[in-house]
Amino acid sequence: MSEELLDLTAEEVYDENQIQVLEGLEAVRMRPGMYIGSTSARGLHHLVYEIVDNSIDEALAGYCTHIEVTLEPDNVVCVRDNGRGIPVGIHPQMGIPTLEVVLTVLHAGGKFGGQGYKFSGGLHGVGSSVVNALSEWLEATVYDGENRYFMKFARGKTISPMRAAPCVHETGTTIRFKADDQIFETVEYDYEILENRLQEQAFLNGGVKITLRDERDPDDDVREAVMHYEGGIKQFVQYLNRNKTPLHPEPIYVEGTRDDSTAAVAMQYTDGYNENLLSFANNIHTPEGGTHETGFKTALTRVLNDYARKVGLLKESEKNLSGDDVREGLTAVISVKLREAQFEGQTKTKLGNSDIRTLVETMLNEKLTIFFEENPAVAKSILEKAQTAARAREAARKAREMTRRKSALESGSLPGKLADCQERDPRLTEIYIVEGDSAGGSAKEGRDRRYQAILPLWGKMLNVEKARVDKVYGNDKLTPMITAFGAGFGEDFDPSKLRYGKIILMADADVDGSHIRTLLLTFFFRYMRPLIEKGHVYIAQPPLFKNTKGKTVRYTYSEQEQLAVLAEMGQGVDIQRYKGLGEMDPEQLWETTMNPENRTLLQVTLEDASMADEIFTLLMGEKVEPRREFIQKNAKYVTNLDI
Numbered sequence: 001m002s003e004e005l006l007d008l009t010a011e012e013v014y015d016e017n018q019i020q021v022l023e024g025l026e027a028v029r030m031r032p033g034m035y036i037g038s039t040s041a042r043g044l045h046h047l048v049y050e051i052v053d054n055s056i057d058e059a060l061a062g063y064c065t066h067i068e069v070t071l072e073p074d075n076v077v078c079v080r081d082n083g084r085g086i087p088v089g090i091h092p093q094m095g096i097p098t099l100e101v102v103l104t105v106l107h108a109g110g111k112f113g114g115q116g117y118k119f120s121g122g123l124h125g126v127g128s129s130v131v132n133a134l135s136e137w138l139e140a141t142v143y144d145g146e147n148r149y150f151m152k153f154a155r156g157k158t159i160s161p162m163r164a165a166p167c168v169h170e171t172g173t174t175i176r177f178k179a180d181d182q183i184f185e186t187v188e189y190d191y192e193i194l195e196n197r198l199q200e201q202a203f204l205n206g207g208v209k210i211t212l213r214d215e216r217d218p219d220d221d222v223r224e225a226v227m228h229y230e231g232g233i234k235q236f237v238q239y240l241n242r243n244k245t246p247l248h249p250e251p252i253y254v255e256g257t258r259d260d261s262t263a264a265v266a267m268q269y270t271d272g273y274n275e276n277l278l279s280f281a282n283n284i285h286t287p288e289g290g291t292h293e294t295g296f297k298t299a300l301t302r303v304l305n306d307y308a309r310k311v312g313l314l315k316e317s318e319k320n321l322s323g324d325d326v327r328e329g330l331t332a333v334i335s336v337k338l339r340e341a342q343f344e345g346q347t348k349t350k351l352g353n354s355d356i357r358t359l360v361e362t363m364l365n366e367k368l369t370i371f372f373e374e375n376p377a378v379a380k381s382i383l384e385k386a387q388t389a390a391r392a393r394e395a396a397r398k399a400r401e402m403t404r405r406k407s408a409l410e411s412g413s414l415p416g417k418l419a420d421c422q423e424r425d426p427r428l429t430e431i432y433i434v435e436g437d438s439a440g441g442s443a444k445e446g447r448d449r450r451y452q453a454i455l456p457l458w459g460k461m462l463n464v465e466k467a468r469v470d471k472v473y474g475n476d477k478l479t480p481m482i483t484a485f486g487a488g489f490g491e492d493f494d495p496s497k498l499r500y501g502k503i504i505l506m507a508d509a510d511v512d513g514s515h516i517r518t519l520l521l522t523f524f525f526r527y528m529r530p531l532i533e534k535g536h537v538y539i540a541q542p543p544l545f546k547n548t549k550g551k552t553v554r555y556t557y558s559e560q561e562q563l564a565v566l567a568e569m570g571q572g573v574d575i576q577r578y579k580g581l582g583e584m585d586p587e588q589l590w591e592t593t594m595n596p597e598n599r600t601l602l603q604v605t606l607e608d609a610s611m612a613d614e615i616f617t618l619l620m621g622e623k624v625e626p627r628r629e630f631i632q633k634n635a636k637y638v639t640n641l642d643i
Contacts (some may be wrong), residue, residue, distance in 0.1 A: 050127035058083030206232025256363030275568030292349030295360030446586030
């Protein structure tokens with residue numbers, strides 16, 4: 001045996017002593033991200049969703065009609081339902097109350113092939129115990145119509161064994177918990193985030209009433225939202241289209257069943273150009289789609305083409321309408337319920353059950369055909385829009401081919417105004433999209449030319465929210481940017497060809513600058529969405545003030561920060577207020593806004609595609625009144641308005 005092997009320290013030995021067994025819920029506390037995704041604010045809110053999902057499962061089973069979620073002082077959450085109540089009898093395998101099993105044992109629940117639930121979402125039966133593990137404390141109260149049962153836990157461990165007291169005529173479960181600040185980065189809940197998610201659940205489970213109350217601030221009035229939609233997903237579509245102009249007044253609604261599965265589709269066309277398709281399986285949002293979406297798209301395209309040929313709107317010589325054509329301006333919600341949902345990947349973002357495709361496709365083929373035959377005026381308006389979209393798409397195809405040929409002839413030539421960088425590895429490069437030639441000049445002089453590229457923009461940019469794809473091709477304000485990125489756009493967009501890892505929007509901190517940023521973000525969202533999804537887009541934060549006192553220079557980036565710095569620096573401070581990037585010399589721009597060691601960048605993320613779609617429609621769409629209402633409602637939150 002060599003001396004090296006003989007000289008192993010105790011820490012380097014790998015034997016039975018190194019095999020760690022995590023008992024109970026210790027594994028959850030050690031690796032919370034495996035169970036709730038992250039310990040950020042997103043993971044914190046997920047705790048609430050898990051408890052609510054259990055109540056929703058009771059509603060799906062037909063036993064719960066009202067769910068109440070209350071945000072109490074000190075960041076305590078209370079979720080109460082009027083379902084059957086978690087079973088409390090002694091568990092035959094574990095020998096302890098079933099309530100304790102559900103809250104302390106992973107993978108314990110009524111959703112594993114038993115008859116407890118026909119349909120269920122949640123974390124496959126681990127939700128309640130995970131919430132318990134990640135809470136500083138959790139209290140469970142169960143009402144079974146005869147008694148009230150109570151238990152309390154601390155960080156997943158039982159501290160108050162189950163006790164009972166008489167309580168007649170009431171059933172349901174109440175869970176109160178306080179998230180553990182040893183686990184989470186923040187324990188402060190966002191009312192709007194919870195309201196949006198709970199509203200979604202109320203739409204998907206028509207008839208169930210969900211109440212959200214915010215009682216955290218005793219000095220403020222209690223904030224409350226009552227969500228109760230008898231119309232279900234039909235009302236959901238109307239809500240999604242509330243800032244758009246529908247082509248037909250009522251959404252189309254069809255539903256069907258097969259064996260133990262059900263499918264429902266609500267859809268309505270608008271005069272817009274963008275598709276908004278939301279799909280759900282057992283109330284779980286599936287942003288990556290899956291078999292239910294595939295079945296829907298296939299059937300919709302077939303039914304519309306067949307009907308168009310039947311009534312003579314499509315001649316024999318004409319090509320079929322494409323899927324993109326028939327979905328232009330469409331808002332649709334697809335909701336399927338099935339006993340054994342198979343999701344691809346840990347994140348449950350794509351449904352994989354093949355029989356669901358057959359159910360959705362067959363149901364839509366049959367019932368949508370009947371609807372169009374009974375409502376020819378609606379069918380005609382939809383088909384005329386699809387045909388207009390087809391013509392625009394053909395014009396866009398020709399423009400795209402011309403663009404490709406031109407690019408090939410020019411053999412990779414870049415825009416004349418682009419000051420490119422020397423580095424070619426996109427993992428190391430970044431491009432600043434700068435408003436105006438003046439700021440562009442300062443940025444070009446101040447940059448680090450090894451890895452920073454500068455592209456100045458000028459003139460009024462196209463609002464793509466109000467334009468079809470054919471108007472985007474050849475647009476002289478967008479083409480230089482598309483060419484500089486090198487990845488195409490729309491159907492041709494290929495993130496692997498992107499020339500820069502960071503795309504940084506650098507505009508003045510005023511109304512015009514905000515407008516330019518919004519126009520650019522709208523274009524990225526509609527035609528280069530993977531840029532945002534993959535985290536390539538950033539917003540630069542130039543300073544508002546430069547404060548000089550003697551040899552001390554301090555930059556501030558908001559009015560609030562400026563007041564704090566002035567209080568700290570005291571009398572005799574020379575204050576320079578920047579009205580725009582063009583007022584800063586190259587050194588100042590580099591020092592404050594472009595130097596990676598000093599700068600602040602805001603990364604643009606896409607947490608919720610449907611909410612983002614709604615905001616872009618609201619801010620950049622045709623309807624003025626909803627935009628005015630939005631501005632009036634949110635004006636009080638503006639902290640930095642340059643008038």
